[in-house]
Amino acid sequence: MSTPIDVEEEQRGPFLQEDDIVPSSSSNSPDASTPSPANPNPRLASLDVFRGLTVALMILVDDAGGAFPSVNHSPWFGLTLADFVMPFFLFGVGVSIGLAFKNISSKQIAMKKVILRTINLFLLGLFLQGGYFHGRDNLTYGVDVGKIRWLGVLQRIAIGYLLASMSEIWLVNNMTVDSPAAFVRKYYIQWMFAVFLCSVYMCLLYGLYVPNWKYEASSKNLSGYLAGSEIVHCEVRGSLEPPCNAVGLIDRIILGERHLYQHPVYRRTKECSVNSPDYGPLPPDSPGWCLAPFDPEGILSSLMAAITCFVGLHFGHVLVHFKDHMQRVLLWSMLSFPLLIAGYFFEFLGIPAFCKPLYTLSYMCITAGASGVFLTIIFYIVDVKQYRKPTILVQWMGLNALIIYAVAACDLLPAALQGFYWRSPENNLVDGTESLLQAMLHSRKWGTLAFVILEILFWSLVAGFLHMKGIYVKL
Numbered sequence: 001m002s003t004p005i006d007v008e009e010e011q012r013g014p015f016l017q018e019d020d021i022v023p024s025s026s027s028n029s030p031d032a033s034t035p036s037p038a039n040p041n042p043r044l045a046s047l048d049v050f051r052g053l054t055v056a057l058m059i060l061v062d063d064a065g066g067a068f069p070s071v072n073h074s075p076w077f078g079l080t081l082a083d084f085v086m087p088f089f090l091f092g093v094g095v096s097i098g099l100a101f102k103n104i105s106s107k108q109i110a111m112k113k114v115i116l117r118t119i120n121l122f123l124l125g126l127f128l129q130g131g132y133f134h135g136r137d138n139l140t141y142g143v144d145v146g147k148i149r150w151l152g153v154l155q156r157i158a159i160g161y162l163l164a165s166m167s168e169i170w171l172v173n174n175m176t177v178d179s180p181a182a183f184v185r186k187y188y189i190q191w192m193f194a195v196f197l198c199s200v201y202m203c204l205l206y207g208l209y210v211p212n213w214k215y216e217a218s219s220k221n222l223s224g225y226l227a228g229s230e231i232v233h234c235e236v237r238g239s240l241e242p243p244c245n246a247v248g249l250i251d252r253i254i255l256g257e258r259h260l261y262q263h264p265v266y267r268r269t270k271e272c273s274v275n276s277p278d279y280g281p282l283p284p285d286s287p288g289w290c291l292a293p294f295d296p297e298g299i300l301s302s303l304m305a306a307i308t309c310f311v312g313l314h315f316g317h318v319l320v321h322f323k324d325h326m327q328r329v330l331l332w333s334m335l336s337f338p339l340l341i342a343g344y345f346f347e348f349l350g351i352p353a354f355c356k357p358l359y360t361l362s363y364m365c366i367t368a369g370a371s372g373v374f375l376t377i378i379f380y381i382v383d384v385k386q387y388r389k390p391t392i393l394v395q396w397m398g399l400n401a402l403i404i405y406a407v408a409a410c411d412l413l414p415a416a417l418q419g420f421y422w423r424s425p426e427n428n429l430v431d432g433t434e435s436l437l438q439a440m441l442h443s444r445k446w447g448t449l450a451f452v453i454l455e456i457l458f459w460s461l462v463a464g465f466l467h468m469k470g471i472y473v474k475l
Contacts, residue, residue: 044383045391047398050088054089054398055408056397057085059459061081061082062082063452064452065082066278067445072277072278075266075273076241076269077240077355083356083367086305088371089157090305090306091308091312091375093157094315095313096316098319098320104169107169122158126150128154128406129153129154131147131148131149155297160302160305161309163309172186183317194310198303200303201300204246205300206246207246208250210237210249213252215230217229217230230291242264247358251299255295261296262293264296271287272290296357308364311339315332318332332372332376333376335372336376341369343363354366378391397463399467400472403466404463414430435447
């Protein structure tokens, strides 16, 4: 990661701050924004707020999820508050891509920038999430490269960014949009590419045959006995259950069992935890797959995750080509609510059920639709009605989302602060502050929640300081 500096439009960071809008001078709408001489490229404040709220939500569910399992990620099927974080990020990336590449002078140069940014973001994710850095409860460093985790949150964002950006550069017709029909003609090839990716995912998810497979559980499991080699019996096609789905099969073949996430969420299912939906000891009759690895940001599921970027990309296109604010709100609503309805319809038919680890079609529809509704509401409040002061703290976080993600959500600063303690590792500033709040509120849960809220406030102020100094993160 290079020294954070302020950069021009197509060179902003990988959490994609490319959201400067240059309104068309040909727009005759009374609601069309007119750039002032002092600020020729006014920022879309609502996208910063959307991004900042997503970062705040991520910190909330990550740090308070242990105290409130109901807001933590769903163990497998279902939806919780935490399950909206990843789609919100991907959706925001898509919107930003639509704004960043509204004018492309050279496709080759644009593609080089996209590839470089994708590589940088992927490597940063590997560095942060590959296993080298410890968490708050594990004061150790280092990772065996034979077990490094290849995929993760930033890597998935990099994949979605690459696919959506490539389509925006190479699959969009070079024509003026002066009617709804022209809008469709300009982008229909790109939409067909998104449908193709979705079709590949569905065909592989339901068409691949998953044989029996074996894994090594070398560590002591939660019931206290040593687990060795385990055989998982599958011999099925089209299963969406944890042990026998095509997503896990592809990751085991391509990445290898040792390079997958070793603590998957299905360890909180009723089959694998007596404290479900929280982690806990294995039940006496637990199946053998409970200790098997599974990557929630797998290769196949990332294809469907990229579709969320394409949905956000379409929202960005509406921003570029339609200048009337209420027209934008109407068009966004016309896309968001059908997605929500489609998600529930697919869930009702069971093809397939909501499942964040598999990033199923119904999950994609419901979360992408919710992302659209959420951005539409924020856009109306912040950019249409100009109520910006109440959202300034989260807007600051959105302006520096990547650095807040790295130092806060990946526990870099909290873990560093824990390195300084008084006499015993438990007496450090981070744990001490949380324990103090728990004692003051006479509740472990509410004390943890108060600590997380203070944490979010702290990081928003840090982001505000960086913004006032003109400091941003560039990769």
